[in-house]
Amino acid sequence: MEGHREEFFETELTKQIIGCAYKVHSRLGPGLLESAYEECLYYELSKEGIRVGKQKPLPLVYEEIKLEVGYRVDLFVNNKVIIEVKSVEALNDVHFAQLITYLRLSGCKVGLLMNFNVKHLKNGIKRLVV
Numbered sequence: 001m002e003g004h005r006e007e008f009f010e011t012e013l014t015k016q017i018i019g020c021a022y023k024v025h026s027r028l029g030p031g032l033l034e035s036a037y038e039e040c041l042y043y044e045l046s047k048e049g050i051r052v053g054k055q056k057p058l059p060l061v062y063e064e065i066k067l068e069v070g071y072r073v074d075l076f077v078n079n080k081v082i083i084e085v086k087s088v089e090a091l092n093d094v095h096f097a098q099l100i101t102y103l104r105l106s107g108c109k110v111g112l113l114m115n116f117n118v119k120h121l122k123n124g125i126k127r128l129v130v
Contacts, residue, residue, distance in 0.1 A: 020044035025121040037116040038085045087117040
C-alpha cells in the first residue's frame with residue numbers, strides 16, 4: 001500500500017512540474033539557453049510552494065568512498081524527482097543515459113528530461129522511471 005501512495009504522489013508531482021514547464025515554455029518559447037529555462041522553471045515551482053533545489057551536487061559513491069566529481073542535478077524536486085533541463089536540437093541517447101545515471105546515483109525513481117528547444121513542449125518532455 002505504501003508503494004502505491006508514493007507512486008501516486010510522484011505522478012501528481014510530475015503533473016505539477018510539467019504544468020510549470022508549460023507556463024515557462026509558453027512565455028519564453030524555444031531558442032534560449034538551458035540556464036534561462038532552469039531559472040524560470042525553478043521560479044515557477046517555488047511560486048507553487050514546491051520544494052526544489054537547483055544545481056544540487058550529486059556525489060559518486062565508489063567502494064564506500066564518496067567522491068565529489070562534479071555531477072550536478074539541474075533541479076531536484078521534493079527529494080523525489082530529478083529534472084534535467086535541455087535546450088538542444090533533439091534529445092539523444094546521451095541525455096537519457098545522463099538522467100538514468102543521476103537517478104541511480106541519487107536513489108530516486110522518477111526523472112524528467114525536458115527539452116525546451118521545441119515548438120511544442122509536449123514533444124520535448126520525457127518521463128523516466130527506474
